[in-house]
Amino acid sequence: xxxxxxxxxxxxxxxxxxxxxxxxxxxxxxxxxxxxxxxxxxxxxxxxxxxxxxxxxxxxxxxxxxxxxxxxxxxxxxxxxxxxxxxxxxxxxxxxxxxxxxxxxxxxxxxxxxxxxxxxxxxxxxxxxxxxxxxxxxxxxxxxxxxxxxxxxxxxxxxxxxxxxxxxxxxxxxxxxxxxxxxxxxxxxxxxxxxxxxxxxxxxxxxxxxxxxxxxxxxxxxxxxxxxxxxxxxxxxxxxxxxxxxxxxxxxxxxxxxxxxxxxxxxxxxxxxxxxxxxxxxxxxxxxxxxxxxxxxxxxxxxxxxxxxxxxxxxxxxxxxxxxxxxxxxxxxxxxxxxxxxxxxxxxxxxxxx
Ligand code: MN
Numbered sequence: 001x002x003x004x005x006x007x008x009x010x011x012x013x014x015x016x017x018x019x020x021x022x023x024x025x026x027x028x029x030x031x032x033x034x035x036x037x038x039x040x041x042x043x044x045x046x047x048x049x050x051x052x053x054x055x056x057x058x059x060x061x062x063x064x065x066x067x068x069x070x071x072x073x074x075x076x077x078x079x080x081x082x083x084x085x086x087x088x089x090x091x092x093x094x095x096x097x098x099x100x101x102x103x104x105x106x107x108x109x110x111x112x113x114x115x116x117x118x119x120x121x122x123x124x125x126x127x128x129x130x131x132x133x134x135x136x137x138x139x140x141x142x143x144x145x146x147x148x149x150x151x152x153x154x155x156x157x158x159x160x161x162x163x164x165x166x167x168x169x170x171x172x173x174x175x176x177x178x179x180x181x182x183x184x185x186x187x188x189x190x191x192x193x194x195x196x197x198x199x200x201x202x203x204x205x206x207x208x209x210x211x212x213x214x215x216x217x218x219x220x221x222x223x224x225x226x227x228x229x230x231x232x233x234x235x236x237x238x239x240x241x242x243x244x245x246x247x248x249x250x251x252x253x254x255x256x257x258x259x260x261x262x263x264x265x266x267x268x269x270x271x272x273x274x275x276x277x278x279x280x281x282x283x284x285x286x287x288x289x290x291x292x293x294x295x296x297x298x299x300x301x302x303x304x305x306x307x308x309x310x311x312x313x314x315x316x317x318x319x320x321x322x323x324x325x326x327x328x329x330x331x332x333x334x335x336x337x338x339x340x341x342x343x344x345x346x347x348x349x350x351x352x353x354x
Pocket of ligand 1: 036
């Protein structure tokens with residue numbers, strides 16, 4: 001080939017390459033793992049129905065239409081929606097309040113059944129689904145056994161607790177064997193919201209304060225701070241706790257919590273070894289579930305560091321496609337996006353199959 005022909009061919013090649021680049025966006029270098037995605041099993045919907053008929057709280061039943069259908073689909077239909085919306089993997093959590101409103105024996109049995117079902121779904125789609133172990137805190141000893149079975153035998157990726165159980169929080173010493181087992185297995189515990197405990201619940205109602213609008217976040221923030229206040233992380237310093245919704249407002253409060261903690265403990269020293277914010281930064285990870293909101297995302301990253309912030313959507317309760325578009329539009333570098341969407345989740349939840 002003569003020199004002039006060579007340059008001509010190279011120029012045409014470059015033009016073709018640049019046209020191709022304009023035709024489609026650059027190839028993604030990371031996978032998108034969404035880490036707080038809801039599922040249910042039909043037996044839970046049926047038990048919810050029975051409890052509601054007996055005058056119990058409002059719960060999701062088969063009558064919830066598309067929401068119930070999307071919740072119990074942990075197979076091909078869910079995968080197709082993930083494909084359409086650009087989600088590579090969902091980490092599945094039994095939707096709130098899970099088994100925590102049932103009597104003890106029913107709760108223990110349905111937790112096991114939910115774990116067996118979701119483990120089978122993960123086995124069917126190992127590169128697309130991962131899941132947390134549901135436990136029934138109503139029986140702390142059985143909860144420890146199920147936690148160990150879920151992580152060791154079923155190969156699940158951590159533990160789920162839907163906040164309080166019968167108005168009791170996990171700061172009570174009777175629940176601490178659960179934390180001891182989780183720390184020993186290096187299994188993160190995800191504290192997911194539910195309707196607030198008695199006392200808070202009565203005043204937090206309606207479309208502005210109730211449920212996910214505000215009450216859920218307050219509920220989990222209170223739970224998280226009670227764990228810090230109880231000295232849990234002095235006893236179990238390697239414990240990993242995960243909370244959603246940009247940290248349930250705690251990143252916004254850290255400076256004031258420390259400031260007032262120092263003031264109120266100047267005359268009556270605290271039993272805590274460290275500042276409240278130090279435990280939050282050492283023992284907590286935060287996901288973005290249900291919060292397509294730039295300012296708190298950037299502040300949470302600034303407060304905790306990019307290694308502690310994980311992507312989550314809150315499917316099927318939130319719009320999966322919108323949540324992907326929002327997160328992609330955030331001013332994060334390619335290296336930050338790699339951590340946020342993929343590698344933070346992989347290392348925290350020990351996801352090896354994506
Ligand atoms: Mn959720």
